[in-house]
Amino acid sequence: MTQPVPMTELWRGTILESLHLGHAVICDDSGLIVHAWGDPDVTIYPRSSCKMVQALPLLTSGAADKYGLNSEHLALACASHDGAAIHTDRVRAWLSQLDLDEDAFRCGPQEPANIPARDGLIRAGVSPCQIHNNCSGKHTGFLTLCSHMGAGPEYVEVNHPVQQAGLAAFEDTTGQSSPGFGIDGCSAPNFATTVHGLARAMAYFASAADRSDRQSAAAARLTQAMMQHPDLVAGEGRACTELMRAMGGHAAIKTGAEGVYVAIIPEKRLGVALKIADGTTRAAECAIAAILTGLGVLEADHPATRKFMNAPVLSRRGLLAGEIKPTTELMQAFTSA
């Protein structure tokens, strides 16, 4: 098994303070590897990075059209949002369309990462609820499919028809049998695959507009929804939102917990997946920005790129103490090409 390779460095002063290793794959629309770093066959949990795959049955089943879902609903189904009002208002309204309320959720409560939303709850003396959970859009998608299927309320159990439909879409688009699942932060099953399998699924999405089958049409529609609503997929100041805005419709990207990031690049028919071996988000953000820059879909000198690819390390008084940056090992794939 190939070891993970250095991907992201944190320099403070003249010393390398911390180093993140990882695995990454760029995959084409035939499912073949264009470039790999580390071990393409290492098994990972995609975590929230595969929400667009989990959302496929919502569309292919006919549930999305039956309930009149638009691109905002679909972006939220793929989102790890920060619990801002733009997210929670829409999730609340969508639940109402289903004649459901927060009690139908099985994702658990979470304090919003969005500061105004968080502070508003604290000032009002109101506890965060399941609607604030960063996965509440995905779960409303699950509930929509569940209602359409007439299935039981415990929709996060692995044998529930909603999760089995998600597994079928996952294995189809990754091109692999999943070796098993773990319980995600939102209590839904998260199926494992390889980094190559996850990149292959992203290449499936990237090339979906070339095909006319129902699932490919669903993949194209979800990709468009993500690119159309970067603010709904994450939130103000977040990497997914800022980098998608910076790319202006050239790619859809999605973070996953424990250092996962994926990209769908329709114009190049390429999918990208990466996993930072130690699970650190700052490193995954830097590495995906570096790869997108290397592929020519993100400008290196865009302020959003610099914010995540070359994040300044500041003291609490705002003094510049260091920098996060991609490693030579990560970038040389592009400089030597």
Next chain:
Amino acid sequence: MTQPVPMTELWRGTILESLHLGHAVICDDSGLIVHAWGDPDVTIYPRSSCKMVQALPLLTSGAADKYGLNSEHLALACASHDGAAIHTDRVRAWLSQLDLDEDAFRCGPQEPANIPARDGLIRAGVSPCQIHNNCSGKHTGFLTLCSHMGAGPEYVEVNHPVQQAGLAAFEDTTGQSSPGFGIDGCSAPNFATTVHGLARAMAYFASAADRSDRQSAAAARLTQAMMQHPDLVAGEGRACTELMRAMGGHAAIKTGAEGVYVAIIPEKRLGVALKIADGTTRAAECAIAAILTGLGVLEADHPATRKFMNAPVLSRRGLLAGEIKPTTELMQAFTSA
């Protein structure tokens, strides 16, 4: 150079989801390595883990006695606190003793990690100030020394007498010249050393009661203060506080940003220092608990040990999804002994 070794694993379901590598040294009171993992000579920033070293000149200068500092003050000088009232009330009172107020600080404001303190500020519509900075005890120690010296107000500049006194104590206890410094989160210079150097400094503290010189007396007094006030060194629920309480005076321990942890074990005359190469706190907490357990100063089945050495990974609904644990590579040093 020896590579870092696997130290902490995160398992989700049956799959290893994330892995943290690191370097660690156990050092005796002659400065020799008892056991090392990875590269003992790798250069690191100790960050907040060396606050007890930075506090030595506060005592050796005579400033602590001149201003009547007690063990609570000394524990706060070594603290990375969570901004709870027990910390900020004492820092405020100490500043008053010096006829100073918050404006004298150069550490910058920080939102308290302590939830009741944070929520109290938000409800009152008051911004966090520099007193809430986790390093405000250390900075009040700096200001105390600064007043005693009659030195200028810019006490975090590297050439200021306060920082030069700290550097002298640092090089003396680590037994090495520092190759340079970085700017810490609190804007003070943080001098670099090796993992071995940092462990040697901790062994200096562990054996300080055996010696009668002024600096050794200061080291013994600071170690006692940390062990006597584990609640002031960190805060309720934090690893330093809970693990020191669990050891009941058998060791003083201290975390540092970017995955550093140290331990002072007076009864064994041993010092420990470790650095997680990727800078992750959860891994450093697990690894230091594992080493303290291996050394026989922390009980493996104590609830605090299990909380940090074998932290359960829970979903937001409280389902058990996995576990953080020390690696075989880390533990075999003790099982084969």
